[in-house]
Amino acid sequence: MDERWQRPRGTQDILPDDAARVEYLRRLVSSVAQLYGYGRIETPVFEQTAVFVDGVGDGTDIVQHERYSFVDAGGVALTLRPEGTAAVARAYVENGLSAWPKPVRLYYWAPMFRRERPQKGRYRQHQQYGFELYGSPEPSADAEVLLVARRLLAGVGLVPQVLVNSLGCEVCRPGYRAALVAYFEKHGPDLCEDCQRRAAANPLRVLDCKQDRTIAQGAPDIADFWCVACRAHQDAVMALVADQGLSVVREPSLVRGLDYYYRTVFEVHDSSLGAQSTVLGGGRYDGLTARVGGAPVPAVGFAGGVERLLMAAGRRIPGEGVPRAYVAQVGPGREAWRVAELLRDAAIPTEVDLMARSLKAQMKEASRRAAVVVLAGGQEWEAGRVAVRGLRDGRESEVPLGGLADVVRTWLDEGQEGE
Numbered sequence: 001m002d003e004r005w006q007r008p009r010g011t012q013d014i015l016p017d018d019a020a021r022v023e024y025l026r027r028l029v030s031s032v033a034q035l036y037g038y039g040r041i042e043t044p045v046f047e048q049t050a051v052f053v054d055g056v057g058d059g060t061d062i063v064q065h066e067r068y069s070f071v072d073a074g075g076v077a078l079t080l081r082p083e084g085t086a087a088v089a090r091a092y093v094e095n096g097l098s099a100w101p102k103p104v105r106l107y108y109w110a111p112m113f114r115r116e117r118p119q120k121g122r123y124r125q126h127q128q129y130g131f132e133l134y135g136s137p138e139p140s141a142d143a144e145v146l147l148v149a150r151r152l153l154a155g156v157g158l159v160p161q162v163l164v165n166s167l168g169c170e171v172c173r174p175g176y177r178a179a180l181v182a183y184f185e186k187h188g189p190d191l192c193e194d195c196q197r198r199a200a201a202n203p204l205r206v207l208d209c210k211q212d213r214t215i216a217q218g219a220p221d222i223a224d225f226w227c228v229a230c231r232a233h234q235d236a237v238m239a240l241v242a243d244q245g246l247s248v249v250r251e252p253s254l255v256r257g258l259d260y261y262y263r264t265v266f267e268v269h270d271s272s273l274g275a276q277s278t279v280l281g282g283g284r285y286d287g288l289t290a291r292v293g294g295a296p297v298p299a300v301g302f303a304g305g306v307e308r309l310l311m312a313a314g315r316r317i318p319g320e321g322v323p324r325a326y327v328a329q330v331g332p333g334r335e336a337w338r339v340a341e342l343l344r345d346a347a348i349p350t351e352v353d354l355m356a357r358s359l360k361a362q363m364k365e366a367s368r369r370a371a372v373v374v375l376a377g378g379q380e381w382e383a384g385r386v387a388v389r390g391l392r393d394g395r396e397s398e399v400p401l402g403g404l405a406d407v408v409r410t411w412l413d414e415g416q417e418g419e
C-alpha cells in the first residue's frame with residue numbers, strides 16, 4: 001500500500017469491537033469516579049509548551065524526546081498534551097479551584113501524545129484516565145486514591161499488586177540525592193550512556209533505567225534518609241490501605257520518571273502483562289501548581305493508559321456483542337421498516353435489510369447478526385400479527401404487533417442469561 005495513506009507510525013485505528021471495549025472502560029472509570037466523588041475535568045488537547053516543560057520537568061523523556069511541539073501561525077509555542085497531571089494543575093490554578101471547598105476531586109479521560117518508540121501496547125496517541133485529589137496533605141488522601149485504583153481494576157477482574165515508595169521532601173531528599181550522586185560517580189564507567197550523562201543532574205532517573213538495574217540495586221536506599229515527617233507519612237499510607245485489605249509492598253527502586261513527585265509514589269502491576277506489567281502509576285505532587293503559576297497546593301493522584309488496561313483485562317471486557325433483533329421483510333412492502341422502528345422505539349437494538357436481499361438471504365444474515373428475528377409482512381401481517389423466532393434456541397411464536405416489543409425483549413434477555 002502507498003505509504004502516504006497509512007496511519008502515522010505508532011498510532012492506531014480503533015474498530016467497533018475494540019471501541020465497544022474502550023467504551024466499557026470509560027463507563028467503568030466514570031462510575032468509580034462517581035462512587036468516590038471525583039468530577040470530570042476536560043482540558044485542551046494542546047497547551048502552551050511551558051506548561052509541560054516547566055510542569056513535567058525538562059529533564060524527563062516526555063519533554064526532552066517525546067514532545068509533539070509546534071509553533072502556530074500566530075507564533076505561539078504549543079505542545080500536544082503528553083500527560084494529564086500538569087495540564088490539570090494549570091487548569092486548577094487558572095480557574096481558581098483553590099477557592100473551592102477542600103479536597104477537590106477531579107478525574108479525566110483524554111487522548112495523550114508522545115513520540116515514543118513504538119512497542120506492544122504503546123501508542124503515540126493513546127488514551128489515559130487519571131484521578132487527581134487536590135488540597136489534602138494527609139496520608140488519607142494518598143490512601144483514598146489507592147483505593148480508587150483498586151476498585152477500578154477490580155471492575156475488570158484484576159487483583160492489583162501495589163508497589164510504593166517515598167521520594168522524601170525538600171528536607172530529606174537533598175541528602176539522599178548527594179549519596180546517590182556519590183554512588184553513581186563510583187560506578188560511572190559501568191553505567192549506560194544515557195545514565196552517564198544524567199547521573200549527576202538527575203540521579204533518581206538512573207534507578208529507573210532497565211540497563212543499569214544491577215548497579216541500581218546496590219544504590220543507597222532512600223528509606224535511610226527519610227526525615228521523621230516523611231517516614232510517618234509513608235507508614236500511615238501503608239497502614240491505612242492495609243486496614244482496607246489492600247496489601248502494598250515497598251519498592252526502594254521505584255522513583256517514577258517524572259520530576260514533580262514528592263513523598264509518595266506508587267505503581268500498580270498486573271502479572272499477566274509480563275515485563276511491561278505497570279497498569280497505572282501515580283503519587284503525590286505537592287509542588288506542581290507552583291510550577292505552573294499558582295501557589296503550592298498539596299495533591300496526589302494517578303493515571304493509567306486505557307490500552308494497557310485493555311491488554312491486562314483481556315477478554316474479561318465484553319466486546320460489541322449486543323444482542324440484537326433483525327426484522328426480515330416477507331414479500332414486497334415496507335413492513336419490516338415499520339416494525340424495526342417500533343422495536344427501536346422500545347430501545348431494542350434492531351437491524352433491517354439494506355441490500356435488497358431475498359427472504360432466504362435475509363434469514364441467513366439474521367442468523368449471523370442477531371439473536372431474534374421478526375418476520376414482517378405476508379398473511380400474518382394482514383391479521384395484525386408477526387412471526388418471531390429465537391435464532392439460538394429455535395423457538396417460534398406469532399404475536400400481535402402491540403405485544404411484539406415485550407416478547408423480543410424477553411427473548412433477548414433470556415438468551416443473555418443462558419450464555
Ligand SMILES: [Zn+2]
Pocket residue numbers: 168169170171172173226227228229230231
Ligand atoms: Zn522528608
Ligand SMILES: [Zn+2]
Pocket residue numbers: 191192193194195196206209210211212
Ligand atoms: Zn542507564
